[in-house]
Amino acid sequence: MFTRVTLLFLLSTLSVWAQKPTSIDSLITARPFTEYVKHLSSDAFEGRKPFSHGEEVTVKYLETEFKKMGLKPGNNQSYFQDVPLVDILSKPSVPLKLATNNKELKLNYLTDFVAASRWTDAKVTLENSEMVFVGYGIVAPEFGWNDYQGLNVKGKTVLVLVNDPGLADSTLFKGKTMTYYGRWTYKFEEAARQGAAGVLLIHDTKAASYPWDVVRSGWSKSKLYLQSPDNNHSRAKVEGWLSKETTEKLLAMAGKSTDLYQQAAKRGFKPVPLGVKASIALDNQVKTSVSKNVLAYLPGTDRAEEVVIYTAHWDHFGKGEPINGDSIYNGAADNGTGVAAIMELAKAFTQLKKKPSRSLLFMSVTGEEQGLLGSEYYATHPVYPLSKTIANINLDILQPFGRMKDVIIVGKGQSDLDDIVEEAARRQGRFTRPEFNPAGGWYFRSDHFNFAKVGVPSMYLENGVVSIEHGEAWGRKKKEDYNTNHYHKPSDEYDPNWDLSGIIEDMRLLFNIGYKLTTEPVYPGWKKDSEFKNITRK
The missing domain is CATH 3.50.30.30 (Glucose Oxidase; domain 1)
Structure with a gap:
């Protein structure tokens, strides 16, 4: 039997999905996403290592593209937040x-x-x-x-x-x-x-x-x-x-x-x-130096002081030990795809006829590969009050393996964001599941975790493995092949033969989640057995 609170939540959810723009399929498409990934993972970006020429090229590119979309600087008058390392x-x-x-x-x-x-x-x-x-x-x-x-x-x-x-x-x-x-x-x-x-x-x-x-x-x-x-x-x-x-x-x-x-x-x-x-x-x-987080801001309308943050780390390993004659660690999947996705999501939100009530911050952070440093710096030096930060949605490695029936919620059971993800997945005819090895502590290994540490409900989705075209065994094998042969290696490069249909579907899912969070007065919290439930946001 539904409780009154549960019924109200379901009614508000149905209301939001009913209001969702029917043009979402045209707002998020493969072509701009592909161009973003190709640029970010090209040799000209030199593997996007902090403190290198690759960082200079990367952050300038992101600033330029966010400006083209009409997004405002996310840090007062600047698109950058200095991160002293x-x-x-x-x-x-x-x-x-x-x-x-x-x-x-x-x-x-x-x-x-x-x-x-x-x-x-x-x-x-x-x-x-x-x-x-x-x-x-x-x-x-x-x-x-x-x-x-x-x-x-x-x-x-x-x-x-x-x-x-x-x-x-x-x-x-x-x-x-x-x-x-x-x-x-x-x-x-x-x-x-x-x-x-x-x-x-x-x-x-x-x-x-x-x-x-x-x-x-x-x-x-x-x-x-x-x-x-x-x-x-x-x-x-x-x-x-x-x-x-x-x-x-x-x-x-x-x-x-x-x-x-x-x-x-x-x-x-x-x-x-x-x-x-x-x-x-x-x-x-x-050695001391300063790296940069890149912040682009879309102000909300009647609840502009409340903000939803999309994150994806821009950094990778730069130039390193050659493997098969290639010394540039391009990081196309890790995390060129994540950065390209938040750029595509940002573009989609700017094209809505009715702007969201809450504000959106699209942030590409530095130093993830070195220990989640850029997101840690933002979480401990926030530009927008944590008490007004509704949620963090983090993107890290979107795999080009085609459409999947499942969606993996890393750390499933931590927060009420799970409920929103599950509803959005059902509307796509998909189901959610936790990560396969929860003993590995994967919820603590990407940038969303630093938001959790300061009390902000945060989520991170992985690609599913149940391929609509090829089945689950094939999907697991593809993921294993990437982890074994391409993860953190120079061979993580853009391939024009990538099947982007699954990434596009996942981006539409992530858009729907952010759309609900920015258009409805929902306040996701932590589940009762989460170790983050008693943290007071300041």
Whole structure:
């Protein structure tokens, strides 16, 4: 039986779809989208790396195109928001050493461990820092969990499991669906809040959802971070990972076993001092510079102070290691398609005869590939009040595999935006589903997440896999082929033989979602078991 609230919601939804312009098919078409992608992923854009000529070309192109559409500058009189970044290359001058009173482990960089520092000091050292195993390193009052209860870790190095207890016990947290408390970035954040000097995460392929080679590759290069007034001294001095095999050697040296992992997944777990001290010295090469988010604004009519934000990151990896003679990482799908889509969506909204009541911000952000940095900067330095930001709709990698029967809602169950997506999908004769590996924490891996962290309901859709023409097995194989052979590789290039019919259908879906949010006084919130439900927007 419908409750009165549910009935009102359904009636308002039907009302909005009834008002939707019948010309939507003519507003969103393949031709402009194709031109946008071809430009953004051409060699002239040099792989769109921040701080490069490729960035200059990219942001200028976006500004020019948004101006042509008649969109206003999104940051007062400017289409740009400066994002101050620092590039830090950390290399061990003294490798990580783990020692007890009578035993010592000297570890090999990249093979046994990786480590870096966000501190902008030229040299950062840990000397005989006491190590403590803190289980999952989580403080989550809503789940009745505190791994740091009664523990003072100032000056100490914490050893932490990745993922969250739900991976080991489906009755805890959200079971196999990872919460943000399971994400490795959270582990570093919480350890810093607790005052730890060092943080070492225990790598496990299943728990992390990627092999050690991914960790090794990512941590062997310089890393971009947001600049901080305290030169990032609020973070732990040293952040890093230990391989699974190295961790087992450490535990054996400490007279412990991997039984600690099972203990850590039980309520009431207490941190375990290891009787081991960690030492390391890092040399940092530090460069500072400023990258740019691109913001274009369509003012609303009678509720202009309220805003809906579409985002897509413009950055990719620039020029890098040649593969088959090609050194330009063009990023056509990742994320030329997402940027092209918000441009096409922006154009469609400007062509409506009746303008939306709420305002729209179309924002292409920097630094996603380096850790969601541009969206983090906007979320912590918003141009429009977060309390008046209705929702964020994020676009990241639209695949040219043709039309699909399904729509994947990444993080399905987090917010009321799911209901709007499901209604829009039904109107296209499609169905929604969650991502296939919720234990991988995919909701926390693209730019919408930074809006969630500050309390703004946010959503991210992936292409489905149930191909209307070829079936599900074919669709899964196509996605797997992209992830294996083209993701973050120079071969991610525009192909004139792409089947764009599915992308066009998805863009119309995304338009319908934004249309409802900007024309009806709906206020999506968080689901009752979301870890973001208690965040107050400022």
